Amino acid sequence: MAVGMVWTLTLLTAAAFALLTGNGAAVAAAAAEGMSAAVRLTLTMGGGVMFYSAVMEVMDGAGLTASLSRGLRPVLEALFPSSRKDRALSEALSCNVCANLLGLGNAATPAGIRAAVRLRELSGGETASDELCRLVVLNTASVQLLPATVAALRAGLGAANPFDILPAVWLTSACSVAVGLLCERWFARRKG
Amino acid sequence: MRALLQLLPALLPGLVGAIALRRGCDVFSALTAGARKGLALLGRILPSLVALLPAVYMLRASGALDALTELVSPALTWLGIPAETLPLMLLRPFSGSGALSLGGELMETYGPDTTVGRTAAVMLGSTETTFYVLTVYFGAAGIKKTRHAAAAALCADMAGFLAAAWCVKAFF
Numbered sequence: 494m495a496v497g498m499v500w501t502l503t504l505l506t507a508a509a510f511a512l513l514t515g516n517g518a519a520v521a522a523a524a525a526e527g528m529s530a531a532v533r534l535t536l537t538m539g540g541g542v543m544f545y546s547a548v549m550e551v552m553d554g555a556g557l558t559a560s561l562s563r564g565l566r567p568v569l570e571a572l573f574p575s576s577r578k579d580r581a582l583s584e585a586l587s588c589n590v591c592a593n594l595l596g597l598g599n600a601a602t603p604a605g606i607r608a609a610v611r612l613r614e615l616s617g618g619e620t621a622s623d624e625l626c627r628l629v630v631l632n633t634a635s636v637q638l639l640p641a642t643v644a645a646l647r648a649g650l651g652a653a654n655p656f657d658i659l660p661a662v663w664l665t666s667a668c669s670v671a672v673g674l675l676c677e678r679w680f681a682r683r684k685g
Numbered sequence: 686m687r688a689l690l691q692l693l694p695a696l697l698p699g700l701v702g703a704i705a706l707r708r709g710c711d712v713f714s715a716l717t718a719g720a721r722k723g724l725a726l727l728g729r730i731l732p733s734l735v736a737l738l739p740a741v742y743m744l745r746a747s748g749a750l751d752a753l754t755e756l757v758s759p760a761l762t763w764l765g766i767p768a769e770t771l772p773l774m775l776l777r778p779f780s781g782s783g784a785l786s787l788g789g790e791l792m793e794t795y796g797p798d799t800t801v802g803r804t805a806a807v808m809l810g811s812t813e814t815t816f817y818v819l820t821v822y823f824g825a826a827g828i829k830k831t832r833h834a835a836a837a838a839l840c841a842d843m844a845g846f847l848a849a850a851w852c853v854k855a856f857f
Contacts, residue, residue: 499775499776503741503743504743504744506747519747520747522746523739524739528735528738531731531737531738532735534734534790534793535730535734537793538727542726543727548701550716550718550722551702551715551716552701554715555701555705555708556708606821609822610825619827621823621828621830625834626832626837628822629822630837633841633842634813634838634841634842634845640809642809644810646797646806646809647797648694650789651797652792652798652802653798654690654693655694655797659690660690660852660856661803661855665808665811665849666811668848669811670841672845673837673838674837676836676837680833680836
């Protein structure tokens with residue numbers, strides 16, 4: 494909905510601006526150029542995206558996700574106290590966070606939803622509990638060790654080293670997750 | 686560190702393959718199944734690219750994008766964020782495939798190894814489609830009162846954009 498509005502606004506703004514500046518011909522040419530650029534870009538990044546998606550699949554199939562999720566449990570029990578006594582919740586949480594860490598977005602969402610549903614069952618009512626808010630913030634802030642899709646994009650577009658952004662992504666992820674969790678705590682205390 | 690990251694394109698698949706083989710996993714069929722999932726991802730990105738790119742290109746050709754960028758660029762420059770990433774930051778919380786499209790377009794136009802290209806990549810890699818996650822999680826759990834979740838999530842996004850720009854400056 495929001496994107497549709499932005500899209501419409503973008504086109505109307507372009508038309509209005511072209512009328513004012515007399516850039517009409519350039520705008521008409523840009524439309525055609527944008528359409529073919531979309532197809533060209535998909536082809537350029539296609540190889541990288543498919544290759545790394547293949548590697549991620551092997552990683553998941555070899556059970557690496559399961560090993561990592563066992564190691565994560567102590568951290569998650571500190572963040573989500575109710576998972577100490579609830580096995581189903583603890584499993585869904587570690588599966589969710591670990592899929593996020595490995596950049597397996599498709600696996601993260603179903604596990605995250607399972608955890609969200611379980612948290613609601615534990616708290617009851619239609620109001621989000623602190624822990625549910627924390628789960629959502631953790632997922633919107635995206636903790637990623639292996640940003641596979643972006644690395645694949647960079648590989649497809651001819652980056653000298655597609656993975657050289659990893660340290661920057663780690664530090665950035667850590668910052669945004671820390672800010673998100675701190676804000677969650679702060680807002681929860683202020684508004685009650 | 687840099688040398689190790691340089692080797693990662695060979696080392697990562699190699700190590701993953703070795704562990705998978707040792708655990709008796711059918712590596713090649715997993716590879717092809719994964720590549721097919723990648724193809725499905727491309728299939729999801731292409732429609733939004735075709736829808737969005739002509740609009741962005743037209744906005745740029747009309748001169749409006751330059752005017753908008755010029756308007757906010759003092760503020761963004763003061764914060765240390767490349768002004769070219771403005772459309773990406775605006776779209777990121779709303780549409781995952783849309784943001785991937787715009788980010789890919791920035792990396793292609795400016796080059797994946799430039800400050801703009803790298804900042805776009807780090808922004809994409811360390812943030813999420815906030816409103817999609819909010820809708821899906823709270824919708825599935827049947828929550829009506831979401832309290833402070835959206836505000837905290839958007840603060841995290843903004844921190845991510847800032848940190849992305851600063852980290853790229855610091856590391857490269």
